[in-house]
Amino acid sequence: MSVSSAPADTALEGDAALAAAAAALREARAKATRRRLGVVALVLAAAIGFLLYKALTSGVVYFKTVAQAVAARQRLGDATFQIEGVVVPHSLHVAGVHQAFALCSGPVRIPVHNVGTPPQLFTSGVAVVLVGHFVGTSNLFSSDQILVKHSSSYVAAHPGRVQHGDNQHC
Numbered sequence: 001m002s003v004s005s006a007p008a009d010t011a012l013e014g015d016a017a018l019a020a021a022a023a024a025l026r027e028a029r030a031k032a033t034r035r036r037l038g039v040v041a042l043v044l045a046a047a048i049g050f051l052l053y054k055a056l057t058s059g060v061v062y063f064k065t066v067a068q069a070v071a072a073r074q075r076l077g078d079a080t081f082q083i084e085g086v087v088v089p090h091s092l093h094v095a096g097v098h099q100a101f102a103l104c105s106g107p108v109r110i111p112v113h114n115v116g117t118p119p120q121l122f123t124s125g126v127a128v129v130l131v132g133h134f135v136g137t138s139n140l141f142s143s144d145q146i147l148v149k150h151s152s153s154y155v156a157a158h159p160g161r162v163q164h165g166d167n168q169h170c
Helices: 006-059 066-071
Strands: 063-065 081-087 093-095 098-105 108-115 127-134 141-148
Touching (some): 066 081, 066 108
Parallel strands (some): 063 081, 108 141
Antiparallel strands (some): 093 098, 127 141
């Protein structure tokens, strides 16, 4: 009886081919997984970058003076921003929760309409920061928040400390 080695060699070649195919499949899956992880890492990095950008830029709030806002009127459009100026003396008209007054910065004046309860120190001649936007193409500023400016050493017992717009004149 003779034993043939041909079928055994074919079986070994088949096993090697099967092992090579399995190794190639594992390598292809590993590459696909690395590619997916790379895409996920890129998306996460972009999201974290965007959130950091928004947190840093929204935490810093600048205001424009009346003169700066009027000069940038076209660029500002109807976007919400903060504007600083002095309430023009004798221009304040109050009707319930509506206040109408003029705000100035140097020689530049704009009309303002505010809705809401103003702070207790709000009066003619004080420096204020308003949150709002220009209405349409006019210079009418519509606001819903008034912040009265005063020094950090303000003492409640001396309400006269806020004096005529921090010495600004209109």
